[in-house]
Amino acid sequence: MANTNPLFFIAKLIPYLAQGLITTLQMSLLSFSFGLCIATILTLMRVFGNSPLRIIARSYVEVFRGTPTLVQLLLIYFGLPSIGVKFNAITAAIITLSLNSAAYQAEILRASIKAIPETQYLSAESLGMSTLQIYRYVVLPQALRNAIPALVNEIVALVKESSLASVIGVVELTRRGEYMVAYTFRAFEVYIAVALVYLAVCLALSQLSKIIESKLKIPGYERGKA
Template sequence: MDLEQWKLILSSAVASFPVLIKAAPITIGFALAAMLLGLPLALLVALTRLYGPRPLRSLAALYVSFIRGTPLLVQIFMIYYGLPSLGVTLNPITGGILALTLNAGAYLSETIRAAIESIHKGQHEAAYSLGLNRRQVMQLIVLPQAARVALPSMGNSLIGLVKDTSLVSVITVVELLRSAQLVIARTFEPFGPYLMAALIYWFISSLLELVQRSMERRLARGVAR
């Protein structure tokens, strides 16, 4: 590859930046929406698997197994292209967020379940001996400690969601990757826009990683005190 080709690639990357940076908030929005909606779902699934009746535990375990055992892309296709055959039609944004939420909920539930199980049973028994009921024990004793344990994994899940949002481009959501594809369709130069998209993904992920580390340090100081 000669110098002129590199100049062409760099110029196309720079030229694509204004278009791609406008799509970055959409990518971040999808990831945050899936995370915020997925966390309550994950908590419900985790508590169901730990303390729910046997039929519900089995149903929750089946949900987690199915989501973790199938590709996210297939899940997106099932929701966006498959549900209309059952009479349920979703627009691309709703379908994409729903697929990402269901996926995140399954993975986060395992993180939360493991974090809850890591809290020593003696703390449960001590809280019960003080007259607290199960809800109070979970709310006041277990979940605050489990949140500290789960934070690093949840931060990693959010970073993963940012990258997973690229898959909703297949259902015409104009997020970061789809914007790069639209630029390429006009310029017929693929490397530059894809390179710029990769750099923006990298920047977002690195920024989230810094936020995650900052939160971990604050929690560590709080525990030390």
């Protein structure tokens, strides 16, 4: 690390940081998947549930959206042990991010179902379809298409939010950066390198989203072109 050329220095840092990236990606993808499962349950509660179930689902969303992710993380990692529930750092991070992301994903799913016009339901009903058939063949295939850009957005947000896990000692991308700063005292270059790695991942994800979107695009539907 003796070379003083910043570009060269950054380039040399990247392989080291990339190892942290694996942890970052593990955390974000697992949190996204668990979050999606919880979000699906929350959405079912909100769309089909009776009034108590709807209130529970809605409160869940409000609580997790209305409090900082960092506070949630600290509460789960440092707070829960005092009532006897203890997780290791990475588990605590994944639990926090899953629960948190579930709230946002539930909102995305609900909004995309709500966006399907009433006339689609009427038309399906008029053909004698059952509620289950209407959702399966008519509403959900269209709603999930609507949801994809926002869901990919949510993965991107998770990749970045997972950096909070460094606070409780998970050695992921940001934490590795911190180690490097302690070792080299070159905070400027190190954090630029860290930021570049995040940026590369997020750009790749949004590219992926574009590909999926164009694959699933409804032919003839031009409004969503931009």
